[in-house]
Amino acid sequence: MTSSQPAPGRAMVTSAPLWSVLIVPVLLTAFAIMAVLGDALLAARAAGRPLLTAAAAPAAGAARLLIGQRRRTPAPDALLWRAGLWTVPAAGILAALVIPFGTVTASRMSVGVVWFNAMEVLTWAGLWLAGWGANSALSLIAGYRFVAQGLAYELPLMFALISVAAGAQSLDVADIAAAQSHLWFAVWMPAAFAAYLAGVYAFSFLGPFGAPAGHDVAGGVLAEVSGVDRLAIEAGRWLLLAAGAGMAVPLFLGGAAGPVLPAWAWSAVKTLAVLAGLTWARGRLPALRADRYAEFAWVVVLPLSVAQALVPALVDLTR
Amino acid sequence: MLTAVFWFLALLAAASGFMVFRVNSMARVTIALLVSFLAVGGLLIVLGLAYLGAVVILMMTMEMVIMLVFMIAYMTNPGGLTQMSMYHNKRASLSIAVGTFALLAAGILAVPWPRRAGQPPASPAFQLGQALMGPQMLTMVTLGFVLLATMVGAVVLATSRGRYDRFGDDLRRRSPDDPLRGGVGQ
Numbered sequence: 001m002t003s004s005q006p007a008p009g010r011a012m013v014t015s016a017p018l019w020s021v022l023i024v025p026v027l028l029t030a031f032a033i034m035a036v037l038g039d040a041l042l043a044a045r046a047a048g049r050p051l052l053t054a055a056a057a058p059a060a061g062a063a064r065l066l067i068g069q070r071r072r073t074p075a076p077d078a079l080l081w082r083a084g085l086w087t088v089p090a091a092g093i094l095a096a097l098v099i100p101f102g103t104v105t106a107s108r109m110s111v112g113v114v115w116f117n118a119m120e121v122l123t124w125a126g127l128w129l130a131g132w133g134a135n136s137a138l139s140l141i142a143g144y145r146f147v148a149q150g151l152a153y154e155l156p157l158m159f160a161l162i163s164v165a166a167g168a169q170s171l172d173v174a175d176i177a178a179a180q181s182h183l184w185f186a187v188w189m190p191a192a193f194a195a196y197l198a199g200v201y202a203f204s205f206l207g208p209f210g211a212p213a214g215h216d217v218a219g220g221v222l223a224e225v226s227g228v229d230r231l232a233i234e235a236g237r238w239l240l241l242a243a244g245a246g247m248a249v250p251l252f253l254g255g256a257a258g259p260v261l262p263a264w265a266w267s268a269v270k271t272l273a274v275l276a277g278l279t280w281a282r283g284r285l286p287a288l289r290a291d292r293y294a295e296f297a298w299v300v301v302l303p304l305s306v307a308q309a310l311v312p313a314l315v316d317l318t319r
Numbered sequence: 320m321l322t323a324v325f326w327f328l329a330l331l332a333a334a335s336g337f338m339v340f341r342v343n344s345m346a347r348v349t350i351a352l353l354v355s356f357l358a359v360g361g362l363l364i365v366l367g368l369a370y371l372g373a374v375v376i377l378m379m380t381m382e383m384v385i386m387l388v389f390m391i392a393y394m395t396n397p398g399g400l401t402q403m404s405m406y407h408n409k410r411a412s413l414s415i416a417v418g419t420f421a422l423l424a425a426g427i428l429a430v431p432w433p434r435r436a437g438q439p440p441a442s443p444a445f446q447l448g449q450a451l452m453g454p455q456m457l458t459m460v461t462l463g464f465v466l467l468a469t470m471v472g473a474v475v476l477a478t479s480r481g482r483y484d485r486f487g488d489d490l491r492r493r494s495p496d497d498p499l500r501g502g503v504g505q
Binding site: 077079080083109110111114115117118119121122124125128129132144147150151154171 | 346350353369377384387
């Protein structure tokens with residue numbers, strides 16, 4: 001048997017030069033800032049506050065955190081604490097390296113889907129450490145909450161990624177986008193798409209999966225964090241959300257393909273649409289308790305996502 | 320450039336592996352081991368085995384976090400207020416470690432390595448999949464069943480509440496009697 005490339009044809013996406021790696025955090029931060037602004041405006045409209053002050057609030061908050069002092073707790077494990085907090089934004093940026101934008105990608109990795117998954121999983125270590133390092137009971141509880149939540153969301157998310165990779169017969173993100181020239185994977189793999197979007201909320205611990213930073217544990221992993229460290233972890237959540245929204249485009253929504261507009265514009269439009277949907281729905285979904293969701297995830301969602309992964313496998317066999 | 324990255328990751332893997340035995344908190348021990356594994360994953364990617372490298376990073380992060388939870392739970396002092404040490408049976412383990420290192424290093428230097436024949440495959444991940452799903456199919460299927468049986472067995476041994484506790488002696492109770500309410504079917 002020859003080791004030929006299984007993909008039907010290499011997609012027309014080129015790897016940009018090495019310096020483009022520096023563009024990724026800038027672009028990702030821009031998307032994250034738009035999501036934060038949208039979230040602030042939605043919250044202000046719901047509460048009936050003036051929109052102009054609400055739009056300025058995130059920038060003012062970030063500036064305050066930048067000049068703020070670090071709060072000290074008795075006997076923290078400062079090294080692990082800080083490492084955990086900064087892992088969260090780092091994971092978001094590293095995950096975004098393999099996302100194609102228009103016809104270029106910072107890193108045309110042959111196994112981009114697995115890389116994205118691996119970088120998103122780094123938040124497991126990051127959030128547990130952010131909870132452990134502070135030497136504070138409520139932070140610690142929140143760190144363990146995220147691990148429990150991780151055991152529930154991760155496998156359905158992996159099967160969603162396996163579904164699209166099987167549908168395109170490639171682990172290369174650009175090939176997966178190219179395989180949807182006729183029909184978006186979101187259309188004929190709706191269960192995988194739903195599991196993926198739930199996973200995006202879960203690894204950015206926002207919306208229904210916000211329990212690790214919930215009000216009932218006084219902010220959880222955020223409880224004792226202040227100053228620039230707090231800016232890092234709070235920005236990290238939104239960077240992860242933006243990376244998840246950006247990755248949804250090549251995986252499920254046909255990538256940069258579309259009529260009239262240039263490829264980069266379609267990438268931007270689709271990413272913003274997913275990001276806006278996630279930001280809007282965030283305030284409308286109930287918060288999930290990790291223990292209850294774990295049972296639902298293992299009894300209902302996991303079998304469903306395995307069955308979903310079977311569909312592209314059967315389609316491939318009959319092709 | 321790649322050579323520099325290789326040596327950086329190699330030294331990082333060895334150094335943080337060594338730190339596992341030098342630091343004195345279970346959290347730090349496990350994270351030092353995780354850093355070592357992440358560096359090994361990076362090494363695999365640098366060597367052109369991107370799939371294996373990414374999978375090592377993915378699996379080891381999850382495994383180390385789960386191991387951390389259990390290791391801390393099993394410690395005599397989970398709060399970590401007293402100093403701990405990773406050394407046990409210092410003299411024997413040190414001699415085994417040094418002996419193994421000397422043996423492997425001697426092997427590396429003494430063996431006449433063959434010259435490379437042929438080219439690396441265009442897609443190592445695809446070749447790996449073919450090997451696992453082709454010639455190694457029986458191994459994988461057997462391994463899969465052994466692992467599944469182990470997991471089911473471990474859960475059965477570990478759980479304190481079975482279906483008779485949940486659904487009554489005649490299994491007729493309509494909704495299970497669980498200490499925690501909520502979840503599926505309640």
